[in-house]
Each structure stands twice: as C-alpha cells, then as structure tokens.
Amino acid sequence: MDNRPSSLADTLERVLDKGVVIVGDITVSVVDIELLTLRVRLFIASAQTAREMGMDWWTNDPFFTPKAVNRATEVNELEQQNTELRDRVAALERTLEEKRP
Amino acid sequence: MSCGLYAYAITRDRLADLAGPWLISYQGLALVVAEVDLDRFTGIEADEPAEDGPLAVLVREHDAVVRAVFQHEPVLPLRFGTVLDGADAALRLLRARHEEALAWLDRVEGRREWGVRVRAAAEPEPVDLDSVSGTGYLALRRQRLTAAEDARRSAEAVHQALTRRAADSTCRDHASDLLLEAAYLVDTENEDDFHAEIGRLAGELGQPVEITGPWPPYSFTNVEFADA
Known part of the structure; x- marks a missing residue:
C-alpha cells in the first residue's frame, strides 16, 4: 500500500474536472475551462505515462538507461535481419524467374 | 487590477472564521467566497501546466479553501474558476438551489x-x-x-x-x-x-x-x- 500526499495531477483532475458547475448569467467567465481541462488531461496522461510525474524522462535515453540502448540495438538488429531476408527473397525470386521456361 | 467574487464551495451556514474567504449565507446554506484579482486567471489556459506554475498555485489555493471548509462542515466543492457576478448573484443562486444543495450536503456529510x-x-x-x-x-x-x-x-x-x-x-x-x-x-x-x-x-x-x-x-x- 502506498499512501502519499496528493500529487498535482490528482489535485488538478479533481479541482478542474469535478465538483459543482454553476451555470447561467450569474457567473463571469474568467477562464476557458474547456480548453484548460483539455490541456490538463494531456498533462495528466503524460504524467501517468511517466511513472513519477515527469521524473523519469531519462528512461528512454540510452545514455542513462542501458535498457534503452538494448531497445535501440534490437531495432537495428531487426532492420538488419529484415534487409537480409529481403535480399534472400529477391535472390530466390530471381532464381525462379531464370528457371521459368 | 480587476476584482471578482470567486466562489469555492457550498456549505452549511455555521462555519467559523476561514482566515480570508467569507460566507454569503441564505437560510442555513452558504457560499464560500473571496475577492480575487482576476488578472491572475488571464491566459492561464495557454500555459503548460507545471508543478510550480501559476495554474498549480491557483488550483492548490482552491483546494486549500475547500479543505479548510471540509474540516468542519460537509462541502460541495465548486469547479475551479467559478467567479460570480457579485453578492446578489450569489444570493440568487442559494435561493434558487436551496433544497437541492441541502440534499447534496446531506448526501456527502460524514x-x-x-x-x-x-x-x-x-x-x-x-x-x-x-x-x-x-x-x-x-x-x-x-x-x-x-x-x-x-x-x-x-x-x-x-x-x-x-x-x-x-x-x-x-x-x-x-x-x-x-x-x-x-x-x-x-x-x-x-x-x-x-x-x-x-x-x-x-x-x-x-x-x-x-x-x-x-x-x-x-x-x-x-x-x-x-x-x-
């Protein structure tokens, strides 16, 4: 169990997106709440992706995270394999063409 | 500086001092309000939200007032950025939504x-x-x-x-x-x-x-x- 003080994302989500809405001409519009909510939702989504509120920006940086390097190498290897396979398919197709009467 | 009547929450009319915000009351119901500088809200939707940005400060202020009320009384938090067209408007609202608001307060009490x-x-x-x-x-x-x-x-x-x-x-x-x-x-x-x-x-x-x-x-x- 993990009980920590409320994060900005949690507070924003409630204060901006929940609670009683007062409508009608008794209110003065000071802030475009829809636009603000939209922006905050994007912010919250990115905060959730980054596990600790933007504190893990380095996780995809190969310099800081060897795993990210691995991922990069994996992609390279896949590309290489792909090229090799393409070459082989092309070679086989050529052979087939040549054998065709 | 342009000022406006910022509304934080609806509560019962029996709250003591809130150090800053005050109550506009109508028959057992009250709106928690404060005079705020509206310039602080200008362009806030264009800023990128940040931990120490102007939006974070305003939102935490809003939450702090709601929580201060909540410590003593049941509370219906209002959405961030609710500014009313004066004290008369506040009274009109409390009159019009009196029964409904009291029922909501009963629902969240305790x-x-x-x-x-x-x-x-x-x-x-x-x-x-x-x-x-x-x-x-x-x-x-x-x-x-x-x-x-x-x-x-x-x-x-x-x-x-x-x-x-x-x-x-x-x-x-x-x-x-x-x-x-x-x-x-x-x-x-x-x-x-x-x-x-x-x-x-x-x-x-x-x-x-x-x-x-x-x-x-x-x-x-x-x-x-x-x-x-």
Whole structure:
C-alpha cells in the first residue's frame, strides 16, 4: 500500500474536472475551462505515462538507461535481419524467374 | 487590477472564521467566497501546466479553501474558476438551489473521498526469438494474454469489493498502464474497514495499490446549478 500526499495531477483532475458547475448569467467567465481541462488531461496522461510525474524522462535515453540502448540495438538488429531476408527473397525470386521456361 | 467574487464551495451556514474567504449565507446554506484579482486567471489556459506554475498555485489555493471548509462542515466543492457576478448573484443562486444543495450536503456529510489506483505490471521482457520454437512462442504469447486478462479481472474484483464498502464509487477513464483508477465515497466510521480491505486485496493481487486522500467529495458532486 502506498499512501502519499496528493500529487498535482490528482489535485488538478479533481479541482478542474469535478465538483459543482454553476451555470447561467450569474457567473463571469474568467477562464476557458474547456480548453484548460483539455490541456490538463494531456498533462495528466503524460504524467501517468511517466511513472513519477515527469521524473523519469531519462528512461528512454540510452545514455542513462542501458535498457534503452538494448531497445535501440534490437531495432537495428531487426532492420538488419529484415534487409537480409529481403535480399534472400529477391535472390530466390530471381532464381525462379531464370528457371521459368 | 480587476476584482471578482470567486466562489469555492457550498456549505452549511455555521462555519467559523476561514482566515480570508467569507460566507454569503441564505437560510442555513452558504457560499464560500473571496475577492480575487482576476488578472491572475488571464491566459492561464495557454500555459503548460507545471508543478510550480501559476495554474498549480491557483488550483492548490482552491483546494486549500475547500479543505479548510471540509474540516468542519460537509462541502460541495465548486469547479475551479467559478467567479460570480457579485453578492446578489450569489444570493440568487442559494435561493434558487436551496433544497437541492441541502440534499447534496446531506448526501456527502460524514463521508470522505479516497482515490485508489492499480498499475499494470511492467512490460514483460521481450522474447528471444532464436531460443523458442514456433509452438513455444505461441504458448508464451497465450500465457501472457491470459495473464493480462487475469490482471484486468482482478482489478475489477478489487473495484467491486471496495464499492461494497463505500457509500458511492466512480471509475475514472484511465491510461492503458492503469488497471484501476477509481474514487470511493466512504463513511468516516467505515474508513478503517475500507483500508483494511484495500490491504487485503493488495496482498491478494500481489501488486501495489496506490491510495490518495482523504479528499473532499470532488468526484461525487457532479451537478449543475443555475440561478433559475
């Protein structure tokens, strides 16, 4: 169990997106709440992706995270394999063409 | 500097000093208000939200006032950025929504909101394709899909078990790396029971369960009030 003080994302989500809405001409519009909510939702989504509120920006940086390097190498290897396979398919197709009467 | 009457919350009219904000009262009901500099809100929707940005400061202020009221009395938090067209407008609102607002206050009285979040397990290691056979790969893939489905079902079971111990509950839309993001409105005398249940479920789940709160009942006061 993990009980920590409320994060900005949690507070924003409630204060901006929940609670009683007062409508009608008794209110003065000071802030475009829809636009603000939209922006905050994007912010919250990115905060959730980054596990600790933007504190893990380095996780995809190969310099800081060897795993990210691995991922990069994996992609390279896949590309290489792909090229090799393409070459082989092309070679086989050529052979087939040549054998065709 | 242009000033406006910022409204934070609706509560019962029996609150003592709030150090700053004051009450506009009407027959047992009150609106918590303060005079604010409206320039502080100008262009705020264009800024990128940041931990120490102007939006964060305003939002935390709003939350602090709502919480100060909530310490003593049941509260209906108003949405951020509610500015009223003067004290007359406030009275008109309280008159028009008197019964309704009192009923909502009864509903949240003696209860606090708790947020509960369960994260999906970290992505499994990628398969080394050279070391598994085709059947082996398919078996592994099925196993992982089953595990993901099981995790989703367990999270759903957590939600149902907690809902039974709460006066009300609501699930939020959540990102794909979350299995559960929910809020529960819990009677204060049931809180120990509620937290014990979370502990038990977390043990069963074998995954951390994050709790936020206690919150004023933000997630359980989704209502629109007009002055007519």
